[in-house]
Amino acid sequence: MKYSRSLIRTLKEEPKEAETKGHRLLLRGGFIKQLAAGIHSYLPLGWRIILRISQIIREEMERIGAQELLLPAISPRNIWEESGRWQEFGDDMFRLKDRKGRDYCLCPTHEEIITEIARAKIKSYRDLPQIWFQIQTKFRDERRPRFGVIRSRQFIMKDSYSLDIDEAGLDHNYALHEEAYRRIFKRCGLEFEVVEASGGLMGGGESKEFIARIDGGEALIAHCTRCNFQADTEAVLGKGEFFTGEDSPISEVATPQQRTVEEVSDYLDVSRKNLVKSIFFTAPDKPPILILLRGDYEVNENIIKAKFGFSYNPASPEEIVKFFNAEPGFIGPVGIKDITIYADDLLKGTRGMITGANKNGYHIRGLNIDRDIKVSEFLNLRKVKSGDRCTKCGGKLELYQGLELGQIFKLGTKYSAKLDATFLDEKGQLRPIIMGSYGIGLERIMACACEQKADESGIVWPISIAPFEVYLLILNPEEPMIKKVADEITQSLTHSHFSIIIDDRDLSAGIKFNDSELLGIPMRVTIGPRGVKENRFDIYIRETKKTISCSRAQIVEECVRIKQELYRRLNV
RNA sequence: CGGGGCGUGGCGCAGUGGUUUAGCGCGCAUGGUUCGGGACCAUGAGGUCGUGGGUUCAAAUCCCACCGCCCCGACCA
Known part of the structure; x- marks a missing residue:
């Protein structure tokens, strides 16, 4: 390729929209061009990199016996209704109507479509196992696209799906994918960690993420300094240290304008651990719930959604006023009758705590959880924080930021059961197919190489994915x-x-x-x-x-x- | 969705009521001199100042609305 004839246009000055090093370099080098928020064109240089990454992925997927196919990017509503995700995806799903007014979506992922194929084509245990994969564009209307190509609304993903007769088969294919993914990221010249993850909206059981350590990355990973266990903080259930105040009778205390945990603990000169914060969750189709957490922890919404339903979200200020007759910052569990209360297990047996009084400008002192309120269940509902203890060995957890390059999930029968994708086993019994789902973000590999390898004069492409050698x-x-x-x-x-x-x-x-x-x-x-x-x-x-x-x-x-x-x- | 910022030639910016042609640097075009680390001279092309209203004798500049983009906060490849 002659440079003089090419569409390579480098920029001498830094494009102002770019924030991260990698994004700046991709723009300056003319690898990508942004069309709209989270939507990019791949210019010839950038596309050559994507093609080389694709090739590596193909080779490694074929090595584990996966077959490539290509699914539609647009899908009718019905199969998403069958899985329940037409609702669950909410605003993250791009939706459109055809000329007859029928509903479609731009696919954010493809479990439903794979399952639809499986139920038509897979009839017998003799047809299994299978691994199918594709490299294709996905669409997700992210609430906030950012970092250029790292969190975008249209992106290229390698997604694969394993179909098995039993858990042992799934375990095998899951392990094959982990191995293939390790090889792919290594071949692309990246440094990465494999960590335990939560299933999120994909659902199902075990899951692992492939994380590149990058400052400013969106994933927060907990790492045990003793046993080396690593997990996404969305998933990990670290052990916190128990704390309780002094036993005392309950009393109101004026806390004018003091709403947040920080404000109240400073105003009353107590530790944040001494506070109980109340987070009110509502859902359009379910009764509201009140979540109690110690003041020094944040709620893990993943756990809330997984446990109680994906439609739950933190309530709006208007809803809070309606149910509690007090503004956000002053609500609490005392005297609440019609709302089910769930508390983080660190609050079990605590006494002398401080919480909202359900009266503007007032808090309550001397809250004794067992004596004063009715908690329906104590659960681990909090996000891990630095210094918590490892659930495996009790060592100290440290947190670091990372970029998620890929994730593997054991789905089990979540989709096959709902969409009725079954096979006849050797005994003639009808059973749902056991599935796994596995994804890699291609642009993230490209962006990650930029972040990890670049120096002061520019990008340093690993030889394996460089646009030219x-x-x-x-x-x-x-x-x-x-x-x-x-x-x-x-x-x-x-x-x-x-x-x-x-x-x-x-x-x-x-x-x-x-x-x-x-x-x-x-x-x-x-x-x-x-x-x-x-x-x-x-x-x-x-x-x-x-x-x-x-x-x-x-x-x-x-x-x-x-x-x-x-x-x-x-x-x- | 909430908070903050920004929209002026391809890129980065200045101009924030009134010198008739809206500037500067880079880039681009033409000619010439250069030529082993972002050279120089000359000439030139390119802008309905995000969009729509309004205020005014007069709007890039003031007001309103809308659109778009970036950044910070509850999700995922």
Whole structure:
């Protein structure tokens, strides 16, 4: 590819919409272009990277026996009604109507469609197991798209689905996927961790996430410093330390304008642990519930939704006033009759606590949980925080931020049961298919490589996913002698199957050197008058910043050697 | 959805009631000099100042509404 004929347009100045390093570099290098919030075009350079990532994924999926297919991106409403997710997805789902007014969605994921195929095609235990995968665009109307391509509303995902006759089969396919995913991310040159996760809206049982450690990443991972156990804080149930106040009679205390845990604990000069905060959850189709948590913890909404239903959300201020006759910040569990109360298990048996009085400007002191209120169940409802104890070994948990590259789920029969995807077993019994679901975000691999590998001069693409392997930088490209040498070197590199971007632009040298580094092409061969005259050519390795000089005859073999070395570093 | 910020040639910005052609840097075009790390000179093209209303003799500038984008907060690839 000749640079002069290409659609590569680098930007000298930083695009103002970009916040993270990786996003800035992808925009500056002209890999992507934003069309609207969370919606991007992949320009030729960016698309080449996506294609190379796709190829690695295909190879690894085929290695575990998966078959590629392609499902529609648009789906009629009925199968989503059958699974219940037409409601569960809520505003995250893009919806549209056809000319006859029938409802459709742009698929946010494909479990329903896979299950629909399975119920038509899979009839016998002899048809199983199966693994099906696709690489396709997904649509999710995220409440807040951000970080460029990392959290977007249209994105490319490799999703695969395993179909089995029993749990043992699922365990096997789940393990195969974990292994395939490890190989994929390694081959793409990424550093990552595998952590325990929660099923979320996908549902079902066991789940793992593949997380790249990145500051500012959206996932918060708890890591045990003793036994090395790692889990997403959305899922992990760490142990907290018990705390209780002094036993005392209940009494009201004026706390004018003091609403938040911070304000009340400062105003009354007590620890945050001494407060009980009340979070009111409502759902359109279910009775409201009141959640109690100690003041120093946050509610884990994942647990609430999984336990009580996905339609539950924190109530609006209007709803709170309606049910409690007090404003947010002053509500509490004392004297509540018609609302079921669930409390975090750290509150069990606590005395002398402080909570809202259901009266504006007042709190209650001396709350004794067992004596004063009726808790229907004590559960772990809190988010883990730094310093909590590991549930496995009791070691201290530390938290770090990460980017989720992929996730694997054991679905079980969640979808097959609802959509009636069954098979006849060897005894002639009708049984639901046991399913697993597995996803990888392709753009996230690209973005993650940028975040992890870039330096002050630009991107450093791992050789395995680089848009080109060699950047042929030609100085004085109009000079006939140089042009001739460059053509010959291009030919011999092409014969050795290198992908090459030839910078034949008639620009000053600095621009070309800087662009080659910004674009992150692994190797750069410079062809200029000096080299041609002295038969000495420089090969610059982007990753190590080392330059190797060699004669013209040695260029190809040097490049081959460097390429092998770069692949070896991926350590697959 | 709540809070904060921003919309002016392709990109980054200045101009915040009144010099008839709305500026600057980069980029782009043409010619020339350069040419191993973002060169220089000359000439030139390109903008209904996000959209729609309103106020005014006069609006990029003031007011209202809407749209869009970015950032911070309850989700996921």
